[in-house]
Amino acid sequence: MADETPEPRRVGFVGAGRMAEAIAQGLIRAGKVEAKQVLASAPTDKNLCHFRALGCQTTHSNHEVLQNCPLVIFATKPQVLPAVLAEVAPVVTTEHIIVSVAAGISLSSMEELLPPKTRVLRVSPNLPCVVQEGAMVMTRGHHAGNEDAKLLQNLLEACGQCIEVPESYVDIHTGLSGSGVAFVCTFSEALAEGAIKMGMPSDLAHRIAAQTLLGTAKMLQQEGKHPAQLRTDVLTPAGTTIHGLHALEQGGFRAAAMSAVEAATCRAKELSKK
Template sequence: MAAAEASPLRVGFVGAGRMAEAIAQGLIRAGKVEAQNVLASAPSDMNLCHFQALGCQTTHSNKEVLQGCLLVFFATKPHILPAVLLEVAPVVTAEHVLVSVAAGISLNTLEELLPPATRVLRVAPNLPCVVQEGAMVVARGHHAGSSEAKLVQTLLAACGWCEEVPEAHVDIHTGLSGSGVAYVCTFSEALAEGAIKMGMPSDLAHRIAAQTLLGTAKLLLKRGQHPAQLRTDVCTPGGTTIYGLHALEQGGLRAAAMSAVEAATSRAKELSK
């Protein structure tokens, strides 16, 4: 990436959906890249208009993105990505660093579809990247080094938290964090509905449930404690919390959550084959 470092960084996006927009928005807001140095492609104008609103450049040509940017995020639907990679392969050079955010597409598959020795990385983001609170992991292919991984981590820090992991952990991250957003929303909804059942207005109950999840997450991250320790801090002998926890255990909450992560991870692995 020496050429990219010597001049203003230009970042490309092949695919302009919600996740691509979230990453671009984070990079621009954090000052990692100038809006005019972002180029995004998509078949229609429906998603490109969001990039245009950010002040980014847009095109309908995927090859144009590769020709104009050395760092390119591929953010298409997974089933479309192989065809897109074959399309752009003729214009991929040794200077490119290519990052896939498509779920279920392995690094081996990416490398097989691109020219030999292409520097490829795989990132698993999640929806909170939209509000710059994402939990992300990055894995590098055979030809991407630590400098490329560090570059991607540094840029994606604008969208939340990003850590390098072995590729084997990427599908687990999908089951835990990518799909976990839906699990947390389901739990938040259930908490609020419990309060509604007891007579609290719906809007208030949902706001309190969401804020409780937010505050608890911040406490866990700030203290660096095991969740069991924070849970113990809330419980008092014979108090309200231990009665509530007993009800959760009777309902199998913990086992259900573990099974959800296992099922989603297994599905992610199936998709990568």
């Protein structure tokens, strides 16, 4: 049976930074919404020019976005989101679906700033949304129903994978996937530098390292194997891979990666409490 989830006629963005642009680009490329039906607001033209280049409508008025769009994605910096929500609260109705991609601002905090029974959802994206390969989790407030969640999930899958989770998982996702982009880049850089040390040209080493990460990730997704199974497929007795893995274990690679996710998650939780 075909997906009968209705698409919103208009989608609004309050805040027009890189993440907002990435999401808008994904929606438009996937045909989820027409460019002319996207309305974005920001205080200056600095970022709005990117939305105009996509064919979207722009404004400097946050109220105008709320007055014209049933679904509005708030992509402001976390420290300014409470003030922005308080500003637009007088024009928010029960017909709106309010979505935040700002880190550290809880659903309950947003609900307190908005009118009673406002439908609020929270999304934690990561940078690969820019290339429509994001890893996102979403969670809903007290008044957002199944259809609201289904609608948002259907839209955001244009930007990658979007999974509904309890709000308690959002900070963990930040440590795993938000900060994880930097961890993976560090590993890719280290792989390439190992090849450079052994005599491979830098540009070639970095290209091959990036492709190795991409290909491995696709295999993990498409074959549905546990990483340990795929790792075993590469191992041969007394071969090159087991010698390399032994060196990684000697360097504490596994523990360091686990500690990195733990440290980033703990920091995300600290920021959420502020």
